[in-house]
Amino acid sequence: MNKQWKKQAATLMVAAIAVSGGGAAYAAPQAEGSQEQKPVVISAVMDYGILVNGKEVAGTGYMNADAKQIMIPLRSVSEALGFELGWNQQDRSAELTKPGSPIWTLVQTGKDQYTVNKMYKSLGAAPVNVKGTLYVPANFFSEVLHANVSADGTKVSISSEEEVKKETVTGKITEIINNEDRQAIHINGTGTEGILLNVDQNTVIRDEEGKKIELKDLAKGKKIEAVHSLAMTMSLPPQTYAYEISVKSDKEETQQLATAGAITDINADGGNLRVTIKGKGLTEQSPNEVVLNLTPETVVVNKDGKTLKASDLADDAEIIGYYSPMLTKSLPAIGNAIKIVLQ
Template sequence: MNKQWKKQAATLMVAAMAVSGGAAAYAAPQAGGSQEQKPVVISAVIDYGVLVNGKEVAGAGYMNADAKQVMIPLRSVSEALGFELEWNQQDRSAEMTKPGSPIWTLVQTGKDQYTVNKMYKSLGAAPVNVKGTLYVPANFFSEVLQANVSVDGTKVSISSEEEIKKETVSGTISEIMNNEDRKAVHINGTGTEGIVLNVDESTIIRDAEGKKIELKDLAKGMEIEAVHSMAMTMSLPPQTYAYEISVKPDKEETEQLATAGAITDINADGGNLRVTIKGKGLTEQSPSEVILNLTPETVIVNKEGKTMKSSELTGEAEIIGYYSPVLTKSLPPIGNAIKIVLQ
C-alpha cells in the first residue's frame, strides 16, 4: 500500500513541476493512520535557458507569475547582441547603445517604462533586480532592441535582425523641432495628424541635389522623402525614427506658402470654388487665415495621397492648403491654391 501511495505522490510532484508557481499534491498516509489524503503545497520554479544567435548565454530566465511573461537577464543577452550597457547606481537604471546603430534605450528598475524612438512604451512587466542581476521581459528584445524572439517550452531563442525593417514615406514638412530636448520633423499634418520623424546625429539628411545638410537647413513646406523604422509609437501623431531624409528635387515646392486649419467658408459664386482656411501658417510668410481660389490646376488629395474631388471639401473639414506666395493685400489675403490636402 505504501508503495502505491509513494508512486502517486511522485507522479503528482512531476505534474507540479511542469507548471510555474505552486501546485497541490497529497501526502501518503502513515501506516495504521487515517486514509484521508492531506494536501501538501509543492513549489516549482522553472529555469528558462536563453540562446542568442544559437549560443547559450550566462544566466537563466524565469516566469513572472504576475505578468505571465518570461524574464531574462538584461546584461548578458544585450551584450551578446552587441549592445553596450552603462549602469547608473543612483537611479538604478541601465543605458544601452550599439555602435553604428540608432537604437538607444534606458531601462530603470521597477518601472514598466521603456524608451522606444525617444518615447516611452509599456511592455507589461517592469525590470526586476534579483541578487544583482537585472531581468527584463523577453519582448523587450523584440519591441525595443529589434531582435527576433521566440519561446519554445523552456527555451528562449533570440537572434539579431539581419536587416532592420524600414519603409519609406513622402510628405510635406509642417513643423520642425530643433532644440536640445527634441529634434524631429512633423510631416503631412499638424496636431494629432500626420507622422513625426525623430532624428539624431545618425540621421542622414540630404538636399535636392543629394548633398548632406543639417536639420536646421530644412524648412516648413518642403516636400521630403524619408526612410524610417517600421516600429512606431501608438501616440497621436505616431512617431518613429528617421534613418534618412531627402528633400525632393522640385524647387518650386519650397517657394509655396501653406496654411493648415479648418474650412470656415466655401463659396462657389461665379463658377469658381473658393475656400477660407483658418488655423496656422506653416511657414514664416504664411498667414493663419487665407482665402484660396481653386482652379482646374489645383490638386486635391487626402493625407494618403489619393485624389479627391472638390465636392468632398465641406465646412469645418481640416485641410492643408498650399498656394502661391502672390497674395492680395486684403484681410484675409486671397491667393490661388496649388494643392489641397484633406486631413
Template sequence: MKKSFAILSLSALLTAGTAYGTPSDTFAAESMKGNLTVSFSMKEEAKTIQATGVITSIRADGDHALIHIQGVGTDGLVLNVDKDTVFQMADGTKLSLADLHVGLTVLAEHSIVMTMSLPPQTPTSKVTVLDAKIQKDLMGTAGVIEELHSENKDDLRIRVKGEGLTETSPSEIVLNLTKDTAIVDLNGKKVATSKLVKGANVIGFYGPALTKSLPPIGTAWKIVVADKEE
C-alpha cells in the same frame, strides 16, 4: 544582440535637446502614458520601408530634425533625420535639410521600427522631394473650408479656418486657387477639385505675399485634402 529605446515625447525631444537616433543608434521618442521599453533586433532595425506625404512641420536642431508628414497634430508620421540622412530631388540632385520646407511632397525611406507615440516616429535614411522645384518661404494653415466661391472651373476661392502651421501663418485665410495649384491627398497623390467642398478638412500652403485684410488673402501653392477616404 538586442537594443532598447525609451519612448519619450516629441516635446521632450525638442526641449531637452535629446539626440535623435539613426538606424544605427539608440532611438528616443515619447509616449503620453509614461516610459516604456521596447526591444528590437539589429536585423529588424536595418529593414526599411517607404512612405509618401506632404510636410506639415519641421522642427530642427542643428543636423537633427523631426519632419511631420501625412497630417497635423496626432495624425501622420514623424521622420527622425540627422546628418547621415540623404536629402535629394527626384532626379538625384542633392539637397540639405535646410532646403526642405512645409508643403513639399516627399518620399521617405525609413526604418520599420516606429515608436508607439501619436504620431509615431521613425529613423529615416533618405528623403526625396517629389515636387518639381523647391518653393521657399511657404506658409501653411490647417483647418476646415468655411466658405467656397467659384464662378468657373478655373476660378476658385476658399476660406480656411483652423490653425497656422508656422509662426507667421494666420489661423484663418482666404486662398485663391489657380491652374497651377496642386490639389493632393495626405500622401501627396493628386485628387479632383471636387473634393474641395464646404466643411472639408484641408491644409493650405501659400506664399508670404498676403493682403492686409482680415482674414488675409493669398494664392494657394498646394492644397492637401485631409479628409480620409471611408
C-alpha cells in the same frame, strides 16, 4: 496505506512543488525498515540557457512563479542585440537605445510599466533585481525591442530581424524639432496629421546637389524624400526613424506658400468656391489664416494623392492649402489656391 500509493503521492507532491515555482524542502515518506528519514530538497528555480542570434550569452533565465513567465537578464541580452544600456541608480531604472533605430525604452525595477516611445505598456511582470542583475520577462524583447523570441525546453532563443525593412516617403517639411532632447522632422501635416521622422547623428541628410548637410540647414516648406524604417509607432502622428533625407529641387513649389488647418468657412463667390483656412503657416511667409479661391486649375487631392472634387470639401475639414505668394493686403489675406490636400 500501501507502498505503491505512498510512492505515487510523493511523486505528485514533488511535481506540484516544481510547477508552483516556490522553493521547498520535502521529507520523503520513511520507507519501512528504515532507521532514518532523509529529506529530499526540491529546487523550484530552473535555469534557462539563452541564445541571441544563435550564440550563448552570459547569464541564465528563470521562471517567475507568480507571472508564469521566463525572466531574462536585461543587460547581457539587450547588448547582444545591439542596444546600449544606461543605468540610473537614483530611481533604479535602465534606459535602452540603439544607434540607427527608432526604439527607445525605459524600465524601472519593480514596476510593470515599460516605456515604449513615451507610452506605457504592461507585460504582466515587473523587472526584478537579483543580486545586482536586472531581469525582465522574455516578452519584453518581442513586445518592446521587436526581436523574435521562442522557448524550447530549457532554452530561450532571441534573434533580431535579419533585414531592416525600409520605406521611402516624399513630402513637405511642416515642422522641425532641433534641441538637446530631440531631433525630428514633421512632414505632410501638423498636429496629429502627417509623419514624424526621428533623426540622429547617423541620419544622412543631403541637399539638392547631393552634398551632406545638417538638420539646422533644413527649413519649413522644403520638399524632401526620406528613407525610413517600416516600423512606426501607434501614436498620432506616427513616428519612425529616418535613415536618409534628401532635399528635392522644385523651383516652382519653393515659390508657393502653404497653410495647414481646418476650413472655417466655405462658400461660392462668382461661381468659384472660396475656402477660409485657419491653422498654421508652413513657411516663414505663410499666414496662419488665409482665404483661398479655387479656380478650374486648382488641384484637389487626398493625402494619398487621389484626385477629388472641390465639392468633397466641407466645413471643419482638415486641409493643407498651397497657393501663390500674390496675396491681398486684407486680413485675412486672399489668394488663389494651386493645390488643396484633404487630410
